[in-house]
Amino acid sequence: MKSLDPRVNRLPTLSREITTKVPLDQLGTYEVFVQAKENKPFQHEGIVHASDIELAFVLAKETFTRRFTCVSIFVTDTRDVYVSALTEGTVNAYDTLPPYTPNANNILENYLIFHLLKRGKQHVLAGKVTASTPQEAMLKGKENLQDGKPVFNVWAIRESAIRHTQPEEMVLWKTLPDKKYRDASDYKAGDKLTRFLAQRKNEIL
């Protein structure tokens, strides 16, 4: 059948041979964090599939920062995000952390700590701590990064596992505010429709 979409007509014809089902060939996932404006904290925006962290960074840029303002993003392998228990009501996820005995011989690293302050919203960067394990990092977050409100979920990510936006890459988002054509509202379709209908009405009358 001929399609009205020329792209469909260009597709190769499908084979009619009966074959076995092909196993899923899925790339791994990477978590994407976006900073909408200078001085605003990074927040979790979503996930991309990619073969490595560098490609994840490249694909994250267009997948999550095509329209809304953005000054910087970073990505990390989903397997590098350590998560606490998920709580609700008045239960603070920090209070569910198991006890932890620090080992003096452990190597200290920087961790970024993220808080989920409202169920259904995104995880927002709360701050940075130094710790030797994700669990210790969360306990440091409990001590230093809380502001009274219950935290429903805590994430800890080693800073060394993050692909940041480099200073020379900040230019990637420079023309974003000009790309109004990416916003449906820029086409003012509603106004045009109202005008068209009014015109039609006059013509009928």
Added chain:
Amino acid sequence: MKEVALKELLYKIADDQLILGHRNSEWTGFGPLLEEDIAFSSMAQDKVGQSYALYQLLNQLGEQEPDTVAFMRNAQQFHNCQLVELPNGEYDFSLIRHFLFDTAEAIRFDLLSQSSYQPLADLAKKIKGELQYHTLHANTLIKKLGSATPESIGRLQNSLDIALPYALGIFEPSPFESSIIAEGFFAGEAELQKQWILKVDALLAQTQLKPISWPTVKAIYGGRNGQHTEHLQPLLDEMSEVFKIDPTAEW
């Protein structure tokens, strides 16, 4: 003379962007994975946007409205190189073309940021980030797939061999080349080609693709002069189909 040379320069850059932008948009909805589909479509949209900015400059120099220029010319009136009009083929060809073309485009606009024609220099500075993303995207994928599996390397190599003669067609000298350089509008196609070869060689050296033996690659010229392959006119017919139903319609 001066203005004719400038217009010729602007037309060929704009036509390249419009035609490749349209070609790449044919992948929308059919990309190899969702995230790549979005990225490739976004870059196609950037290219059409860049061509629009250039057609606006031409309009200020007395040429017709951007929409008229984009949708109402026939193939012989287009100045794009033949590389950009070739069909998409499979994704390996589209990626190789994206890499070869956008490497040249990023250098071109970097050189144009020094143009004596101030509106063009301003535009070049403005879109620097878009072009940087396009080359980051192309380089990342070519580096990855150019070293991944025998199939990915073989496919890219095959597409590279097909695309290279057309890619050299990007740098087809203009009849106004000396005037364009003397007026300081642009450093010239020869300078651009020289810098482009260095960049292409450097990137390919990070893959398992064969180093290019440049003297054996014969450039395919003609596009800048309105000589096109059989593939351009059908693209233009499809691109302008809706516009031509009612050229005065408001969008």
